[in-house]
Amino acid sequence: MTEALILDSEALNALANPKQRNALFQRARAVLTIAHERRALVRVPAPVLAEVCRGPRFDAAINQLLNDKGIVVCDLTADIAQRAGQLLASAKLSSVHAVDAFVIATALTFDTAVIATSDPADLSKLAARERRLTILPL
Numbered sequence: 381m382t383e384a385l386i387l388d389s390e391a392l393n394a395l396a397n398p399k400q401r402n403a404l405f406q407r408a409r410a411v412l413t414i415a416h417e418r419r420a421l422v423r424v425p426a427p428v429l430a431e432v433c434r435g436p437r438f439d440a441a442i443n444q445l446l447n448d449k450g451i452v453v454c455d456l457t458a459d460i461a462q463r464a465g466q467l468l469a470s471a472k473l474s475s476v477h478a479v480d481a482f483v484i485a486t487a488l489t490f491d492t493a494v495i496a497t498s499d500p501a502d503l504s505k506l507a508a509r510e511r512r513l514t515i516l517p518l
Contacts, residue, residue, distance in 0.1 A: 384490040385415035385422045387451065388483050389431040390498035391518055392424055395449075396432075396441040404498060407518045411496050412449070420494075422449070425486040426456045427479045460485045471505045481506055487513050 387395070391408045398405035415422050424446070433439045445451060454460075464481035468474070473481070480499065484506045487493035492512045497503050500517040507513045 381491045383418065383420040384487065384493040385411065385420050386483060386487045386493050386495045387422065387424045387428070388495060388497040388499065388503070389428050389479065391496040392428060392442065392445070392451075393432050394498075394518070396445045404518055408496060411494075411516060411518070415494075416450070421490070422451045423454045423486065423490075424451055425454050425460075425479075425482045427482040429453065431479055454486050454489070456482060460489065463488060467506045471508065473502070473505065477502055477506070484510070484513065 387408075390404065391411075394401040394404035394408045395412065412422065429442070432442055446453060460482065463485040464478065467481045467484055468477060480502050483495060484503060487495055487507075488510060494514045494516050495503055495507075496516050496518055498518050500515050503515050507515060
């Protein structure tokens with residue numbers, strides 16, 4: 381059974397920039413440590429990068445984290461994009477929440493997944509019918 385930890389934008393940003401987000405960094409690091417101990421896959425949906433990447437000067441910390449910590453970026457596929465659209469429709473949310481929907485749709489490609497987030501309300505709406513997902517507020 382494949383278990384995954386999915387990082388949303390804030391979780392990824394906190395891990396990459398601990399000095400700016402110390403409290404959030406501490407919680408995200410603890411979750412990441414447990415995921416590694418459980419041998420869970422750690423993944424970031426590709427659309428999350430659109431929310432955190434702002435050019436080479438700002439992206440260095442994100443790129444270093446992705447290269448050093450066994451965190452893999454999941455490609456956005458047509459299946460994931462379509463599932464995200466279905467999730468938005470089911471939750472009656474607009475495309476403003478598209479990246480959140482991509483996070484949930486990516487998580488659904490695994491047997492079970494924990495989604496580390498600082499935005500549990502919107503993600504919980506999108507994952508309301510999905511019992512194999514756990515939304516973990518940071």
